Amino acid sequence: MRFRVPVRGLAIIGAMALAIYFFWDVLLTIALVLLVLLVILIIARLFLPFGLGRHITGPIFRLMGWSFSKIGRGLASLLAWGFGIKMNRGVARRQQQEPLIVETEGEAPALDPKGGILIVGSYYDAVRSLVADLVRQGRRVVIVGHVSLCPSGLRSEEVRVIPLWKARFNALRLPDGGVERRSECEKLALALTVAGGLDASEVGMIARFLDVATRSGGVLTEEDLERLRTDYGAHAARLKDPLSLLIDHFNHPYPSLQELIDFRSGWKVCVLDDTRLPESSKLFARIYAIMNLERIAPGAVVVISGIEFVLPDINVLPYDARLVWLRLYRHLESLSSTGLVLATSNPYAAPQLMDVSSRVLLIDPPLSLLAYLRRNLGVTLNMRGEEGQYLIYRDAEGWKATRVIVGITGPIPVPAAQSSALMVVEAVRSRVTAAYRDTVLFADFADHAEDAYRALRAVRYLKEPDEHQVASEARVSVELVRRLAEKGYITRTEMRLVLTQLGESALEDFDSKVRGRRPQRFQVQQGGRPGPDNKTPQPEPAVPPEADEERRTGKPVQTDLKLFSGQILSPSELGEYY
Structure with missing residues (x-):
């Protein structure tokens, strides 16, 4: 084997050595300035009161770390190019964008989200590849779930990341009156019923309470909860917790979901990141989005992850809960007519989700689903091997399956997600503080x-x-x-x-x-x-008589404004995926 002298690499090292020799005084001065600045920042972080040191020095430390990492990566790439060393191919491959279906055995229909697509199994790469395909086709996509479902390769102005644990929405922005107001109250009550584990008979109670309590345009407060004892007696204790969820987290002075999404702006992918919300708040936010996105983002493709929590198997529910289940199913059907993608990795996903979807993509799915396909649809799949991925579709002859290979698309880079999320958080913060x-x-x-x-x-x-x-x-x-x-x-x-x-x-x-x-x-x-x-x-003239029974409950109010510190979001705040 012939040995080749890495002339290009040796030349780069020689140039770096000469630069250090001639500019040693300048480099030493810069190092001393950085050292003094570091000492000052450490002292400020330790001794400034009320957490000001953490808020002031935190962004500076992150900026310095980011700058040093960029310089180090640049030098490493330069040396690798000089010596002909190839960087990690796995990382490079995950940063590229591949189509959803890279290869298929036999004929496979086009994956049009109109009619619904259900992805079962390890769905992250598949969802990112599908979203990238839709963006290339000129479609707009709203993702309800983890921020890592957003693909890479998008410009900063094309992505809008909304961290719902910091930039919450006001769900109590209801119409003034009429049938439309009652309909919105019932939607809100339906989401609260599912999130709070209430009975179907209590949907009407919550809807009426919300209608009466906010009829004059006032803000729902914990004092209003005292009226539940008078109106509903024994049911008041059950209704109090889900209504407190509204008061504490999805109330004034936050903007509405429509204002948060801002559909008239030029984004192509909008992510409603609910990763760090409590489980009840997360479920409420997902159901509320499902029932309102068709109106807020008309024509956009809606991607919902963790759909098994929103729509479980109807056969495991009590009889009186089926009316609520059917209402949620109707909203999913309506979304599937314009574009819907459902993703789940849970082995207990509802089989009824296949009725909403005309295409089912299986990526290492749970065994219970394979048994259901074999027993009810007559489709037997061999999921062994690295290419154990199947596309199941329905045509005039019935259900069919074909083996496919799903492409790999990397997630949105952390700095891009941070920048987009910080813009939204700052806009919400300025609105909330103005109140x-x-x-x-x-x-x-x-x-x-x-x-x-x-x-x-x-x-x-x-x-x-x-x-x-x-x-x-x-x-x-x-x-x-x-x-x-x-x-x-x-x-x-x-x-x-x-x-x-x-x-x-x-x-x-x-x-x-x-x-x-x-x-x-x-x-x-x-x-x-x-x-x-x-x-x-004394009651005010414009307030209905029902609003005169307000009492204080003693529960401290919170809007979590301390979350809005204006600092750069850390990668851990964007989810465990990163």
């Missing part, structure tokens, strides 16, 4: 006004609060509680914290301007506990 910009707490605490509000409510409703109990209940720092005491919002009396007159006024001001409540006067009783006046608040 309490005129409050007393904002003047003293700025972006921490929501945290201060929760701390004041914890002081009001805890039995014998101290600094640590208030901080734990309101999920804030002890330093913030001490700042409230320094500014005169709370004071210590007989080894416990109580609200001052300024604190009561700040709570009423925040309630009326942000949470949509009518002000209620409070006075301090002999024991130091604040309590309501004996006078009953």
Whole structure:
């Protein structure tokens, strides 16, 4: 074997050595400046109060790490090119885009999402390849699920990533009246019923409650939940938890889902990333999206992952739950007429999903599905080997299967996903903070006004609060509680914290301007506990009589504004896939 001298690589190393020799003083100065900057950032991170050090230095540290990684990768690529070394082919292959069906044995129909496509098994590569194919065809796609389902190769303006755990939507933006309002209330009640595990008979109860409680255009608050005891008696305890889900997470002042998606903008792929939402909130968000995307994003192809949680097998449900199941099935049928892709890897996926889909793509599917195909459709598949992937389709002669090879498409790069998600989060943050910009707490605490509000409510409703109990209940720092005491919002009396007159006024001001409540006067009783006046608040003329029964429950309100720190999203916040 003939040995070849890597002249190009040796020349690159020589050039680098000469550059270091002639510019040694400059490089040494840059290194010293970076070292001093690093020491200053570490001191700021350790000693600045209220978490300011973490918020200020965090983005700078990430930017420095990103810059050094880019420089290192550039030098490594240059040396690899000089010495003729090929980089990792596996990584390079995952960054390219391949069509969904790379190879097939025999004839296979075109995978048109119109009519529905069901992907069962390890669906990530298949969904990304399918989405890339649809984008090349000029279609717009809305993905409900993990951000890694978005393919690579798209420009930043063509992707819109919405992290729903930070940029939530307001599900209570209902029409003014008429049949349309009742229909929207029933859709919302249906999503809450499934997410909260309620009975089908309780859909009408929730729909009527939402219709009455928000009829005057007000904001649904925890005080409204007290009316459940009067209206529904024993059912109030069951309805309270799912309605609290609306109040705490999908309420004012967040924008509507239509405003979040912004269909009129120029994106080609929109991702509703619900990865880090709680399970009940995740299920509610998916069902709400299924029932509204046909109106919000007309003509777009909808991709839904984890469909087994939304539509389980009807045979395992109780009889009274089948009406709710049929309503969800009807919405999926309506979506499949324009373009629908369902993805699941669960062995207990509902067989009825095949009735919504005209094409079924199997990629290492669970054995229970293979048994169902053999028993009910007469289709026997051999899933052994690396090419154990099949496309099942239906024609005039019945169900048929053909072996295929699915292409590999890499996920959207992390920096691109971070950039898109940060733009959405900042837009939502500016809208949410504008809702309490005129409050007393904002003047003293700025972006921490929501945290201060929760701390004041914890002081009001805890039995014998101290600094640590208030901080734990309101999920804030002890330093913030001490700042409230320094500014005169709370004071210590007989080894416990109580609200001052300024604190009561700040709570009423925040309630009326942000949470949509009518002000209620409070006075301090002999024991130091604040309590309501004996006078009953007079109803406003425009408010219906049902809204006059509001009571306070003592549950601290949260809108999680502390999530909006303005910092760059880390890869871990985009999901475990990365």
